[in-house]
Amino acid sequence: MNEVSGILIKEKSSKGVLRLTMNNLDQKNALSETMISILKDELEDASTDQSIRVIVLAANGNVFCSGHDLKEITSARENQDNGHAFFQRLFDHCSTLMQLIVNSPQPVIAEVDGIATAAGCQLVASCDLAIASTESKFATPGVNIGLFCSTPMVALSRNVQKKNAMEMLLTGDFINAEKAKEIGLINNLVEKDDLSEEVNILAEKIASKSSMTVSIGKKAFYAQADMDLSEAYKYTSKIMSDNLLKDDAKEGIDAFIEKRKPDWKDK
Numbered sequence: 682m683n684e685v686s687g688i689l690i691k692e693k694s695s696k697g698v699l700r701l702t703m704n705n706l707d708q709k710n711a712l713s714e715t716m717i718s719i720l721k722d723e724l725e726d727a728s729t730d731q732s733i734r735v736i737v738l739a740a741n742g743n744v745f746c747s748g749h750d751l752k753e754i755t756s757a758r759e760n761q762d763n764g765h766a767f768f769q770r771l772f773d774h775c776s777t778l779m780q781l782i783v784n785s786p787q788p789v790i791a792e793v794d795g796i797a798t799a800a801g802c803q804l805v806a807s808c809d810l811a812i813a814s815t816e817s818k819f820a821t822p823g824v825n826i827g828l829f830c831s832t833p834m835v836a837l838s839r840n841v842q843k844k845n846a847m848e849m850l851l852t853g854d855f856i857n858a859e860k861a862k863e864i865g866l867i868n869n870l871v872e873k874d875d876l877s878e879e880v881n882i883l884a885e886k887i888a889s890k891s892s893m894t895v896s897i898g899k900k901a902f903y904a905q906a907d908m909d910l911s912e913a914y915k916y917t918s919k920i921m922s923d924n925l926l927k928d929d930a931k932e933g934i935d936a937f938i939e940k941r942k943p944d945w946k947d948k
Contacts, residue, residue: 689719690741697734697892699727699787702741709747710740712800717774724781730733731947734888735801736785737880738808739792739898745817746801748833749775751826772832775800780806780834783903786896793817794873796855802866803833806840807900811867812883813858819866819876822853841865891929891945913948 687706701708701723710716728732740746749771752775757764782789782804791805793813798820805811805819821837823830830850831835837845849856858870871879886894901920905913924930928948936943 684791686715686719689715691723693733694885696880696885698737698881699735700737702739703746704741704746704921706742709744709749710742710801711747711750711753711779711805712775713750713753713794714771714774717771717778721774721778721781724778724785727787728781728785731892733787734790735884735893736787737792737884738782738789738804739877739880740795743795744801745791745793745795745797747796748799748801748803776835779803779832782807782809783899786899786933787892788895788899790884791822791867791882792876793858793867794876796820798855798905799823799830799833802849803836806833806836806866810883810891812876812880813861813867813870814873815858815859815870816873817861817870818855819849819858819861820855820943821849822855825853826853837866891933891943892947893929893945894924894929894933895922900910903914907918 688703688708690702690704692698692700692702701720705711705713705716724736727736729852754764754768754771757767760767788809791808791810791811793805794817795814796818797805799822802819802821821830821833823833834846834850837849841864848854856864856866858867862870863868869879896918901917905917908916928946929943932945933943
C-alpha cells in the first residue's frame with residue numbers, strides 16, 4: 682500500500698492492477714481542486730507505466746464521490762472576479778481528468794459503493810466499466826441548486842439513452858443501482874460484501890490479456906464511436922490489419938491453433 686496523500690490510497694497488485702481509493706471522508710470524496718490534481722497525476726503516471734494493466738477507481742466511506750466541493754466553490758466567490766477564474770479552472774481541470782480516464786491506455790473500472798452525485802456520477806460514467814453495490818445510488822442533482830450539471834451531462838449522455846439522461850438531469854432525482862444497470866450507467870450490481878472481490882476478478886481477467894491488444898481496442902472503440910458507419914469500418918479495418926502485424930496477434934492465433942495458453946509479450 683502506498684498512500685499518495687491523506688485523501689488517496691494507491692495499491693498495485695502483482696498482476697498489474699492499480700487501485701486508486703479516494704479517502705477524503707470528511708469531504709465525502711468530493712472532486713476538490715486538490716483531489717482532481719492528485720487523480721490527474723496518478724493517471725498520467727500510470728499511462729506510461731507498462732507494468733500497470735488495469736486501473737480500479739474506488740472510494741472509502743458511504744459516498745463514492747459527492748461531486749465538486751461546494752464549500753470550495755462558495756469560498757471562491759470572495760475573489761475579485763466573484764470566483765469566475767477559479768470556476769473556469771476547476772471545470773477545465775475536471776474535464777481534463779475525465780478525458781484522461783477515457784484516453785488512458787489501460788481500462789479503468791469504477792468500483793462504486795454508495796452515493797455518486799453530479800461530478801461523482803460523471804466520474805462513474807467516464808470509466809470504461811463500472812460495478813456497483815446494490816446499495817449504491819446515482820444522481821445529477823445540480824438543477825436542484827440552480828447549477829445545471831452541464832459537464833457531467835457530457836459523460837452521462839455518452840453512456841445512457843438521451844431520455845434517461847435528460848430525466849436525471851432535469852429532475853435531479855436519485856436512481857438506484859438496478860436502474861443504473863438498466864440504463865447502461867453501470868455494468869453490474871453485486872452485494873456490498875462481494876463488491877471488491879467481483880471487481881478484482883474482472884480486473885484480473887482483463888489484466889491477463891495482452892495489454893497492447895487491450896490498449897489498441899480501447900482507443901479504437903472510442904474513436905470509431907464518433908464516426909459515420911463507412912468511416913468507422915474503414916478506420917477499424919486498418920486497425921485490425923495493423924494489429925495482425927503485432928507479435929501478440931501472431932502468438933495469440935498460434936496458441937489458439939495449437940491449443941495452448943498464449944505467452945504475451947505486450948508488443
